Amino acid sequence: MTGAGGTITAVRIVRGGEDVPVDIPRVPAREAAERELSDPMYHEHDPNLLERGLDRFWDWVGDLFAGAAGAAPGGPLGLVVLVLAVVGLGAALWWRLGTPRRAVRSPETLFGGTVRSAADHRAAATAHAEARRWTEAVQERMRALVRSLEDRAVLDPRPGRTADEAAAEAGRLMPAHSDRLRAAARVFDDVTYGGRSADEAGYLSLCALDEDLRATKPLLTAGTSLETAG
Structure with a gap:
């Protein structure tokens, strides 16, 4: 209640279960009330700015899906x-x-630092194929193919040779297989440097090419018009 002198003669403050009558002037009473109401306990359920933003976002997502469903x-x-x-x-x-991959690497050399025979590369390719690791199987079979051509003196052994270079050189001496050689080199580059995955069909195609090349004699002179199976 407010008295004639501008004071609140009977202010009841309820806190902690107690009802305490207090005589206090108007301005201090208002300030005391503001301090009391600023207590976090009165606002613990009010959502903050982040919570309100999340609520609006999820409402928007719900509306979006509801509209799409309709x-x-x-x-x-x-x-x-x-x-x-x-x-x-x-x-x-x-x-x-x-x-x-983020970026395609430039083609590097076909063989690593360890020198292995064509038979070794074929055995490695077979082991990878049995485990259905087609990418590794394709890589090893391509290396076996090129190593076999080097062993037969169709290609000069050259450590820094790339798959594309080997295919181009062998294709000039075995023109009937030049397209398949270029395709095999492209598959090797795709799975080795381009991030592609090989499959069983690609591996079997490379195996067939390897066997066909082993049975083919290269062109040895400019006067030879066709290669013959040996």
Whole structure:
């Protein structure tokens, strides 16, 4: 209550279960009330700025999906089918093309620092193929193919040779297989430096080329018009 002198003669402050009458002037009473109401206990359930922002974001996401479900043929079920189709398409592209790398490396040498025979490379390729590691199997079979050509003196042994160079040189001496040699070199570069994944079909194709080259005699002179099987 307010008295004639501008004071609050009976202010009841309830705190901690107690009802305490207090006589206090108006201005100090208002200040005391403001301090009391500023206590965090009165605001512990009020959402802060971040919480309000998150609530609005999730409301927007819900509205977005609700609108998409309404626009999609078949309603919510149609939206689910559409999402699954997009995910399936992405998975199929990833399986077919492999995991892309940030940058494609320039082609490097075909062989590493360790010198191995064609038979060793073929054995390694077979082991990888049996374990269904097609990328490694393709790499080893391509190395076996080129090493075999070097062993037969079709190609001069050259440590720094790349797969593309080997295919181009062998293709000039075995023109009937030049296209397949270039394709094999391209597959080797794709899986070794381009981040692609090889598959069983690519490996079997390379094996067939390796066997065909082993049975083929190269052109030794400019007057020879066709290569013959040996």
